[in-house]
Amino acid sequence: MGRVRRALTGPSAIAVLVVAVAGVGFGLYWFQPWKLWQDETVQEALPGAVSTPAPPASAPAPAPSDEPSGQSAPATGPHxxxxxxLISHEHATSGTVKLVRLADGxxxxxLENLDTSNGPDLRVWLTDAPVRRGRAGWHVFDDGKHVSLGRLKGNKGSQNYALPADVDPSDYRSVSIWCDRFDVSFGAAELTRA
Incomplete structure (x- = not known):
């Protein structure tokens, strides 16, 4: 009995216990399994798409325009x-992706009506890779040219991600919700010119 008690409280048993606790802690940090049950919804308006309310009935009439009759200023809204x-890859993913040119160029x-799983270290990537269905499409987006537009703001909702000024959108053909920790796509969309 004394020998068993010494074995359970000896230095080697304590070392094994410390390694096991550290392994469990690292596994929880690395995989963050609780995120599978946590949703984060983000609803952002499209920049520059703010509608102008109609003037009140008592407002004065607008001043005459210097524009010649029949001509109007060009539309300057988002395009x-x-x-x-979006199609599903490692996790069920749906929604629409739009590449939008704003009035300032x-x-x-x-991402509109995004619905995917939450996960550790999710990013929005603009890539030159083709979108493939099934497992064949899970790992292709880091093979070629890609730009990270930042962390995914929420796994549900509608969100905007600005392209850096030096990025030419015509060089890219797809968007992936990319898990940077495990180098895998949760879902992706092939971009088709409007």
Whole structure:
């Protein structure tokens, strides 16, 4: 009995216990399994798409325009340059992706009605890779040219991700919800020019 008690409280037993606790802690940090049950919804409006309310009935009439009769100033609102539907890869994923040119000439990737799983270290990537269905499409997005547009703001909702000024959107053909920790796509969309 004394020998068993010494074995359970000896230095080697304590070392094994410390290694086991450290292994469990590392596994929890690395996989973050609780995120599978936590949803984060983010609803952002498209930049520059704010509608102008109609003037009240008592407002004065607008001043005459210097524009010649029959001509108006060009529309300066956002324009969808390309779009696509998200397909599922490692996790069930749905929604629409739009590459939008804003009035100031900048571009954003817009995720609309996104619905995917939460996970550790999810990013939004603009890539030059083709979108493939099934397991064949899980790992292709880091093989070629890609730009990380930042961390996924929420696994549900509609969100905007600005393209850096030096990125030419015509060099890219797809968007992936990319898990940087495990180098795998949760879902992706092939972009088709509008």
């Amino acid at each position: 969808t340059w390309a779009s696509g539907e 900048s571009h954003v990737v817009r």
